[in-house]
Amino acid sequence: MPRLTRDTLLKPLVPFSLLVMLSLSGFMLMVWLAARWQDQSFTLHTNQQLRTRLLAEQTLLVKQLRDYAVWDDMAIRIPDDSAPDLVWLRSNLTPTIYSDFQIDTAAIFDPDNALLYYVLQQGHERSFRSATVLPGWSTLQSATRHPSTSVSRAQSIVLREGNYYYWVAFMPIQKQTAGNVARSHRYMVFYRQISAQYLDAIRKELVLDRLILQARPDPAKPTYIPLLTPDNSTLGYLVWQVQQPGARMLQRLWLPVLLFCGLLLGLAGWLATVIRAGQRRTAAASHRLIQQGESLRTMVSSTSTQVLPLNQRIDHILGIAVHTLQRPFISLWQLEPVQQQLRCTHVSPESAQALLGKCIPFPLSAPHRQRLMQQHTVVSEPPDPAMHAVILQANLSDPASLAWQLLQHEGEFGGLLCAGAVAGHNWHSDELNYLAALADFIALQQERSARSQVEGQLYRQLYYDAESNAPNTLHLQMQWQQRNPADTTTRVCALLDLNLQDDFSGLLGPGGWPVLLAQLVQRLQPLLYGQEAFARIGRTRFALLLYIAPPLTLEQRIDMLLSNLSQPLSVQGHQLVLRPRLGISVHGRDADDFHSLLQHAELALQQNLQQAYQGWTLFDTEVKAQMARQQLLSNDLHHALERQQLMLHYQPVVESRSGRIVAVEALLRWQHPTLGMVPPDQFIPLAEANELIIPIGNWVLQTAGEQIALWRNQCGRLLPVAVNLSAAQLHDPRLAVMLEQILARHNLPPRALELELTERIMLEPSPALGANLAQLRTLGISIAIDDFGAGHASFNYLLQFQVQKLKIDRMFMSGVPGSSNHSQLVSMIVNMGHSLGIEVTGEGIEQEEQATFLRQIGCNYMQGYLFSRPVDATHLLQQLLREQEAQPALSPSSP
DSSP, X not given: OOOOOHHHHHTTHHHHHHHHHHHHHHHHHHHHHHHHHHHHHHHHHHHHHHHHHHHHHHHHHHHHHHHHSOHHHHHHHSOTTSOOOHHHHHHXXXXXXXXXXXXXXXXXXXXXXXXXXXXXXXXXXXXXXXXXXXXXXXXXXXXXXOTTSOSSSOEEEEEXXXXXXXXXXXXXXXXXXXXXXXXXXXXXXXXXEOOHHHHHHHHHHHTOSOEEEESSOOTTOOOEEEEEOTTXXXXXXXXXXXXXXXXXXXXXXXXXXXXXXXXXXXXHHXXXXXXXXXXXXXXXXXXXXXXXXXXHHHHHHHHHHXXXXXXXXXXXXXHHHHHHHTOSOEEEEEEETTTTEEEEEEEESGXXXXXXXXXXXXXXXXXXXXXXXXXXXXXXXXXOGGGHHHHHHHHHHSXXXXXXXXXXXXXXXXXXXXXXXXXTOOOOHHHHHHHHHHHHHHHHHHHHHHHHHHHHHHHHHHHBOTTTOOBOHHHHHHHHHTSOXXXXXXXEEEXXXXXXXXHHHHHHOTTHHHHHHHHHHHHHXXXXXXXXXXXXXXXXXXXXXXXXXXXXXXXXXXXXXXXXXXXXXXXXXXXXOOOOEEEEEEBTTTBSSHHHHHHHHHHHHHHHHTXXXXXXXXOOHHHHHHHHHHHHHHHHHTTTTTTTOEEEEEEEEEETTTOOEEEEEEEEEEEETTTEEEOHHHHHHHHHXXXXXXXXXXXHHHHHHHHHHHHHHHHSXXXXXXXXXXXXXXXXXXXXXXXXXXXXXXXXXGGGEEEEEEHHHHTSOOHHHHHHHHHHHHHTOEEEEEEETSSOOOHHHHHHTTOOEEEEOHHHHTTTTTOHHHHHHHHHHHHHHHHTTOEEEEOOOOSXXXXXXXXXXXXXXXXXXXXXXXXXXXXXXXXXXXXHHHOTTOOOOOO
């Protein structure tokens, strides 16, 4: 504009005055028009923003409803023709939806019958029978029947109940994968109240002076939006205060225009430019804020509704941030304190993936660290992703480019979130605030993930068995407590013992036991139905929680379970036969609480294990009494040795031809102070279970050695004694040394002791067993197989272990000579033994016909009640002395 002087103003005074007046009038008219246009534009822009914001709220509520649940699963749990599964609803429709989705009410309802099946209001569960308690029920009921309502898609409407307004989203509960399906009769609905706080949040977000909801608008003010029902009826109006930036501008400019009318002509163009630039900046800032707010809400919504690994969540967050900021790339650098470096762990977009894995030295004590934490933004350089790490490394010592925000975990520095921009770009404060919020959100996700991992580990440690990864007793108790009280099925606690021997581990090798255990768990899992559960409570012992519902009976359910469990198990090429046993207690009949049921099932199982194999035993009072006796015996057995309650009886073994006593078998007896004489079959299993069998067995061997020496002194005769050995003794590496000491202490030859083994022990070979048998052969102690024929031993074991004697099981002798099958089998065993150079003894001889038959087939020795019952050492000495008096000329024979 040319400079005005006093001369130029005086000469054309009149025309200039007219020109000034005309210019001033025109300028004022232009300013007034601009102000009016600005007010109208601002009103329209605000109206559009508010409509967009309201539409976004409805869309978000519909999306939250549609994405909340697995509709196929919900349709199964909440069918049209039966009551809904309230247990499923409680575990899925939880109070967390209020904190995650900010909804006020969630419900399942039937619009046709006006029935409400489940409702959660403000995070508190409430159950009603009538759906009319829901706000705006008649309108909601009408909307579900509206012809335009889709059969399967989620819908959104606005409802009014008194002075309260709600956004409502509803959707029929039916399978989404079924294609064209009929309209469902049950709906799921979300309510979000349009409250004063809700409107105030929108007002602040859209920068409005005032925003209220009222029944009728002010006709003189066009700043309102009607809220319509599905049939286009108006429920209310959103009204806000009209903002007039143009009018306020006129008030600011009026006095300067009057005072400086001459300068106004020159400044008019400049003011218009300033106004337009301000509008553009305001619109741009508003647009950026809207985008940033929407992106943050999207991040929160996606990370709270999607179950994704942490790395995928961070990649998803960075992708949204790059799109929001319109920047070439954003990268996440995390601190590795041990290596003292920053590592790039995430970057977006894919064009900058070359940064992944790059490391930058970052000494924790470096002087530039403080500057890095104080200065987070600088002018950016051209964003070449390949140079990103180099630029960032330069910034660590001399900040010169890029923009970053710190990641902190509990106040400690954890890394950097970096963003690049085009050359010459200045970062706006809202963009830096957005980066800061983004860094805090990522740090929160990392802390939440770490906390979830720790909680998951603690949960696994508390409720699962570490070795098998199967549930433990605490988990089973929790399943018991979560049972629906309305369930009328019979609850049964079953204790399962798979009866696997420890030697299977040696057979399968060092890695075989975990494989076997995993297959046992896999075998159990598909055998349980519905809410039934199991827990591992021992090495091969499991507790089962079963539900028996008619028409299935308890016997049928248990038989089905045992039939499946008895199938052979293939592990590393070995076929393992399972012999499962069950102890069972019934809720209500045997006990009411979990622990008592488990204890009673344990008593029933113990009773089952002490009997010949039968699949299962049901707890009753007799079982409890028997187990009380077993517990008494188990406790007293620990003191039986020190109290000298154990004793040995001896049963003679006679030579078949001469009938002369050539050996005896030592039989253990327990004289209980209150129960009297306890049979061996009752206390020997207890000794094995309580790990007392080795000290008791050693006492038997030592007592037998002393008695042999005593008999030799009393009658001048060496009478060998046969002693039964347990599997535990044969695996004891000290056995051979102890036997050698016993023989040396009493100056006895090796043939004075004979060790009897069962076929079951031979079927379970191990390195310790083989080593002990080899040492016994070296000492010259003979080995006999007791109860031969009752098991499944291979004849190969007779040669492998160099057995000297077989004792035919009394089961076969009971049918001799009346049964031809038994007689032929006994003859075959005798002939087989003789062909291998093994002497044979017949056990359980009670009749003279049996003895005659054994003499005829050449059996070497006989033992049974026909010759003598088991007697104590004194009575046996008397028998020996009488025998010597009757046959003084005969010399001793060896067995």
